[in-house]
Amino acid sequence: xxxxxxxxxxxxxxxxxxxxxxxxxxxxxxxxxxxxxxxxxxxxxxxxxxxxxxxxxxxxxxxxxxxxxxxxxxxxxxxxxxxxxxxxxxxxxxxxxxxxxxxxxxxxxxxxxxxxxxxxxxxxxxxxxxxxxxxxxxxxxxxxxxxxxxxxxxxxxxxxxxxxxxxxxxxxxxxxxxxxxxxxxxxxxxxxxxxxxxxxxxxxxxxxxxxxxxxxxxxxx
Amino acid sequence: xxxxxxxxxxxxxxxxxxxxxxxxxxxxxxxxxxxxxxxxxxxxxxxxxxxxxxxxxxxxxxxxxxxxxxxxxxxxxxxxxxxxxxxxxxxxxxxxxxxxxxxxxxxxxxxxxxxxxxxxxxxxxxxxxxxxxxxxxxxxxxxxxxxxxxxxxxxxxxxxxxxxxxxxxxxxxxxxxxxxxxxxxxxxxxxxxxxxxxxxxxxxxxxxxxxxxxxxxxxxx
Numbered sequence: 550x551x552x553x554x555x556x557x558x559x560x561x562x563x564x565x566x567x568x569x570x571x572x573x574x575x576x577x578x579x580x581x582x583x584x585x586x587x588x589x590x591x592x593x594x595x596x597x598x599x600x601x602x603x604x605x606x607x608x609x610x611x612x613x614x615x616x617x618x619x620x621x622x623x624x625x626x627x628x629x630x631x632x633x634x635x636x637x638x639x640x641x642x643x644x645x646x647x648x649x650x651x652x653x654x655x656x657x658x659x660x661x662x663x664x665x666x667x668x669x670x671x672x673x674x675x676x677x678x679x680x681x682x683x684x685x686x687x688x689x690x691x692x693x694x695x696x697x698x699x700x701x702x703x704x705x706x707x708x709x710x711x712x713x714x715x716x717x718x719x720x721x722x723x724x725x726x727x728x729x730x731x732x733x734x735x736x737x738x739x740x741x742x743x744x745x746x747x748x749x750x751x752x753x754x755x756x757x758x759x760x761x762x763x764x765x766x767x768x769x770x
Numbered sequence: 771x772x773x774x775x776x777x778x779x780x781x782x783x784x785x786x787x788x789x790x791x792x793x794x795x796x797x798x799x800x801x802x803x804x805x806x807x808x809x810x811x812x813x814x815x816x817x818x819x820x821x822x823x824x825x826x827x828x829x830x831x832x833x834x835x836x837x838x839x840x841x842x843x844x845x846x847x848x849x850x851x852x853x854x855x856x857x858x859x860x861x862x863x864x865x866x867x868x869x870x871x872x873x874x875x876x877x878x879x880x881x882x883x884x885x886x887x888x889x890x891x892x893x894x895x896x897x898x899x900x901x902x903x904x905x906x907x908x909x910x911x912x913x914x915x916x917x918x919x920x921x922x923x924x925x926x927x928x929x930x931x932x933x934x935x936x937x938x939x940x941x942x943x944x945x946x947x948x949x950x951x952x953x954x955x956x957x958x959x960x961x962x963x964x965x966x967x968x969x970x971x972x973x974x975x976x977x978x979x980x981x982x983x984x985x986x987x988x989x990x991x
Contacts, residue, residue, distance in 0.1 A: 600904060615867065
């Protein structure tokens with residue numbers, strides 16, 4: 550499908566720019582991908598996202614949009630093929646609710662559990678496990694959060710399906726284990742989906758990146 | 771307009787449940803309001819919002835929705851009269867972007883500036899002022915974030931239009947001052963809009979509530 554001048558400013562291992570790539574690919578929208586050097590951000594990125602100065606930024610017909618979840622909804626409203634949001638208002642509200650839960654509850658609790666200081670880790674593990682139990686109940690009996698196919702919540706949850714496992718390997722700790730069997734089944738289906746599989750960053754290179762990054766932030770804290 | 775069994779679980783001085791009330795009133799949707807005792811939450815609230823156990827919760831035809839911004843979008847999609855979201859996908863993305871900015875950047879920076887410990891206050895004031903400058907630019911030349919009428923971003927920004935002034939009076943500090951003239955003009959128009967004016971909680975009672983609450987959290991920290 551013609552992207553009518555669609556550009557994505559991203560970073561190869563960012564789960565947030567990857568969300569946008571996944572949505573564009575699921576939709577079949579052609580786009581030009583521009584890799585950012587986060588140590589030396591391009592003038593275009595700073596111009597297009599002056600508030601946060603972060604990837605991802607989607608530029609469509611010269612107009613820029615930032616924030617991955619905002620971009621996902623824009624993509625779904627602009628290119629109608631292969632919807633990622635449900636059509637029913639209540640189901641849409643539920644999708645937004647769970648995406649928000651993943652962003653505001655799960656991501657910070659994983660961070661505390663895997664990267665937190667001594668005083669935070671125990672609380673972080675406890676919170677993470679509570680959050681994962683909640684997500685298991687949501688997924689019970691379904692292939693994906695989106696039902697039979699990958700939708701908005703699954704795309705947002707790429708952090709859990711793939712990145713958490715990279716982080717875990719990088720820090721040699723485990724909090725999302727096989728005991729969460731419903732989530733692990735979902736994760737297996739997700740990362741083996743043809744579009745997802747060809748788009749995710751390579752595992753070994755990604756783990757090496759996070760290992761170096763976490764070591765650096767530990768050294769400078 | 772018939773609300774077809776619309777119930778709102780709220781708390782009289784919560785800016786979050788107030789967002790939902792404002793949207794329902796702007797839309798002209800009839801609803802039953804149920805005041806929650808936050809020290810002794812009702813079984814219904816805990817049943818309807820088991821994840822966060824918080825107000826607001828909207829129940830429509832027996833189905834519950836939590837999280838104020840999620841509820842606002844549901845309301846706009848369910849009752850089409852007097853839209854609060856723009857119709858154009860790019861404008862909708864911008865509305866979601868600014869609502870997220872207010873929720874994730876402005877609210878935490880106000881909290882640090884007005885309620886933070888000694889080490890946080892200075893940084894909090896600096897961040898707040900930067901954020902307010904950004905919002906001034908967005909509002910420049912417009913009556914409301916929504917253009918000529920109150921929309922999604924204005925409703926989310928009730929925290930800035932009214933609550934920040936309550937907090938400031940309660941703690942006897944000022945960070946949002948008249949130097950932010952564009953925001954102050956907007957705030958004056960906003961709080962004097964007929965629907966907003968009749969719905970906001972009474973000022974003196976609200977200030978007294980926050981004065982007591984902040985004193986209590988200071989004593990217990």
